[in-house]
Amino acid sequence: MKVLAISMGRKNQNCDIIAKQALMAAEKTGADVKFMNTMNMEISHCRGCGACSAGRDRGKQIRCILKDDYLTLENEVLEADGIILAAPVYSIAPTGQLVNFFGRFGAAHDLAAATEEQKRREKEGLEPLDPRLFKKHYIAYVSVGGAHTPNWVSMGLPNMYMFGMSTVMKTVGQINAYDMGQMTSPVFHPDFMEKVAGLGAHLAESIGKDFEDVTWYGEEGVCPVCHNNLISYTRGKGTEVECPLCGIYGQIAVEDGEVNVSFSEEEKQRARNTLAGLYEHYYEIKDMMNHVKKNLMLHKDDRAELLRPYMEYAPDYKG
Numbered sequence: 001m002k003v004l005a006i007s008m009g010r011k012n013q014n015c016d017i018i019a020k021q022a023l024m025a026a027e028k029t030g031a032d033v034k035f036m037n038t039m040n041m042e043i044s045h046c047r048g049c050g051a052c053s054a055g056r057d058r059g060k061q062i063r064c065i066l067k068d069d070y071l072t073l074e075n076e077v078l079e080a081d082g083i084i085l086a087a088p089v090y091s092i093a094p095t096g097q098l099v100n101f102f103g104r105f106g107a108a109h110d111l112a113a114a115t116e117e118q119k120r121r122e123k124e125g126l127e128p129l130d131p132r133l134f135k136k137h138y139i140a141y142v143s144v145g146g147a148h149t150p151n152w153v154s155m156g157l158p159n160m161y162m163f164g165m166s167t168v169m170k171t172v173g174q175i176n177a178y179d180m181g182q183m184t185s186p187v188f189h190p191d192f193m194e195k196v197a198g199l200g201a202h203l204a205e206s207i208g209k210d211f212e213d214v215t216w217y218g219e220e221g222v223c224p225v226c227h228n229n230l231i232s233y234t235r236g237k238g239t240e241v242e243c244p245l246c247g248i249y250g251q252i253a254v255e256d257g258e259v260n261v262s263f264s265e266e267e268k269q270r271a272r273n274t275l276a277g278l279y280e281h282y283y284e285i286k287d288m289m290n291h292v293k294k295n296l297m298l299h300k301d302d303r304a305e306l307l308r309p310y311m312e313y314a315p316d317y318k319g
């Protein structure tokens with residue numbers, strides 16, 4: 001059982017200490033451990049070129065063609081059974097490096113699309129996709145912020161959740177580690193360090209379990225699936241609310257002065273980080289392609305003319 005701790009913060013600072021504390025606890029349970037600090041890795045953003053999914057559909061392995069350190073981290077993530085991810089909050093959300101990583105990792109490795117492609121390859125006797133895509137991954141998130149209240153880290157944990165979403169990683173727990181400024185160093189706070197160690201041990205002990213049997217470590221959160229506190233409401237939708245991370249709909253009510261949000265079992269089963277949820281999107285994309293073909297045919301004669309003003313208009317930045 002391999003546990004990888006990733007710190008996206010400064011070397012030897014808060015994320016490093018927290019990630020290592022969780023990793024040490026995982027090691028005590030018998031896990032093989034590895035630590036990575038990614039601060040100086042070059043991980044650029046997705047250019048939307050589509051080479052990864054085009055390659056997948058042509059019988060190749062899923063591989064980003066940008067030449068930087070992304071593939072090194074991707075390889076370690078796929079190799080691990082359990083991942084501890086600690087990322088600093090910059091401007092209420094996780095560091096851009098994390099967003100760059102999952103922009104390239106998530107969609108490319110969408111488990112519904114990969115499952116369908118693997119079935120096709122089996123049927124046609126083609127080289128199978130990397131089997132590490134289909135093994136169970138377990139993950140624990142720690143969002144690390146300097147502000148004294150959670151008010152300035154509101155998008156930290158919710159955004160981190162996207163890291164394991166498209167590959168259906170099982171989140172075993174999370175910690176919202178704000179207040180690092182006044183705390184000065186996490187090592188000055190034994191209770192906090194114990195909580196972090198508990199998360200690392202819980203991650204290691206969860207590895208190999210059926211996802212339904214994994215218990216949650218940390219605060220419960222409003223959404224029963226992702227355990228985050230983001231709930232969105234659209235005017236005119238009555239009492240319907242949505243968890244914007246899981247994409248599931250629920251009902252909001254006020255009972256005895258308390259706000260209560262509930263989600264049906266059916267909705268929980270179609271959350272985005274489940275295979276069923278990903279298949280919903282997979283079929284949506286397939287259907288979208290039919291519309292694209294239809295629209296292109298409809299505009300085959302006037303398409304060039306409609307596009308021309310935008311192709312010719314170029315008040316570009318010249319430095």
Ligand SMILES: Cc1cc2nc3c(=O)[nH]c(=O)nc-3n(C[C@H](O)[C@H](O)[C@H](O)COP(=O)(O)O)c2cc1C
Pocket residue numbers: 008009010011013014015016087088089090091092093144145146147148152153178179180
């Ligand atoms: C550019 C920048 C923006 C930051 N924005 C926030 C913020 O919005 N909220 C917050 O709580 N902390 C913020 N911080 C503080 C960091 O999250 C904090 O210092 C954290 O400990 C950094 O992780 P590290 O110690 O592992 O490097 C910011 C830090 C930097 C450098």
